[in-house]
Amino acid sequence: MLELVDLNVSYGGVEALRNLSLKVEEGELVAILGANGAGKSTTLMTISGLVKPKSGQITFKGERLDSLKSHEVVQRGITQAPEGRRLFGPMTVEENLRLGAFTREGDSSETLAWVYDLFPRLKERRSQMAGTLSGGEQQMLAIGRALMAAPNLLLLDEPSLGLAPLLVKSIFRTIRDINKSGVTVILVEQNARAALKLADRGYVLDVGRMVLEDKAVNLLHNPLVIDAYLGSR
């Protein structure tokens, strides 16, 4: 469904991604792991079209993506809940969700009902300013907002960042439900263990290079991964 081939990305003179290749099949939940600064967010931003690659190509359902503008990428059915959420704080929850559906022509009330069903808290707080929500609620809104476009591919950048363990569990459960409902998911996480338990496959990034790729269960038992990303627990 999505394929990145030999992608090179740099910021000014600094290389962030080197010859990165990656493949995602329809319906999969794929995790991308890696330390801080490895290039995970850059990968997602390049897919979304906010960062332009220096070379390499991205194809989605057979169409070249790398020359498209960011709004055209959304129109093709790829949305992102970015790192740090980047909600529109001075707008209400519902306005944020309406922005998520910005590219849709027709009625999106069915999707809205689905999002409220996934995250009942958002419905309760729909007239509240997004900036006043708790961390967990903000993450729900970031994901809900990305779902409003009814995407085929959902990019999630560190959805567990800064959340209490109980909340992380519930967010991850919802991510699984979203995937089960037919949305392909790329999940970027520092919380490697939880992500691998959820994912079908995983990639490991290290300073801009893809160093490992395997089924999630194999990565969970790979000594290198255990050493570097799973800790001793």
Added chain:
Amino acid sequence: MPDFEFFLQQLSNGLTRGSIYALIALGYTMVYGVMKLINFAHGELFALGAYLGYTLLVVFGLGGSLGPPLAIGLSIIMVVGLVSLAGYLLERVAYRPLRSSDRLAAVVSALGASIFLQNAIMLQWGAQYRAFGADLLPNVVFHIGGFNLPLVRVLVFVAAVAVMAALHVFVHRTRLGLAIRAAAIDQGAAKLMGVDVQKVIILVFIIGPALGGLAGLLVGVYYGQINFNMGQLYGLKAFTAAIVGGIGNITGAMVGGLLLGLLEALGEGYISVIWKDAITFLVLILILVFRPTGLLKERVAEKL
């Protein structure tokens, strides 16, 4: 003149003047909101509106041939259309090519555009004052006790406020308005929502100048005369109004404009006319020093 009537006189004068400042201030604040850039040529677009209005109403004599209401209505539509077009071209020529350059380049380009426009206006229309016909509107004055309220003062105020109310509805109730607010808060996040930010930039470079051009026409109708460098003083005052309300804040620009107009009118009434312009600059300096985010800071939640 009895005290209270004098106060009402200055109050109504201040409100009308302030509503004009507010209209111009909206152009600064909307462009800044999305671009984080002061459009230094905005004052000149305002002046352009005044001169286009002059050409239509006085040179072409629409006022005489069509009758005041129709002539002014038609002029408003044409002035707003032409000045928006000028705003669109300004973005295209002076700003878009510099989008990826540093901010200083854009500021220099903006100043250059401002100088160019001001000189173009002078070459086209001359350096002397130009008079709008005094007979443009019937010279009706309402007498309420000792308080004299000219009809034109009421009409200019009502027109400005009606346009601002429409803008408020547009920004808060429509899909495009939502996109403008989103792009002002976080351009990158707006792009992730599928907003074409380039289109939003074009949109604010059409709406802002449209409001500025309308204000120029209203100044001509209200004060009866215009000058080629009027964009400088009005521009600076409207910029001050935008800063007072918190630059980037749409509601703030409206409130800031009205406040500044009132302050000026009361200052010139109770202190001295000589102080009128000095008050503006004093306000600008005080706000920049003590409250750089504007008076409505606690409502920056409303950021735009």
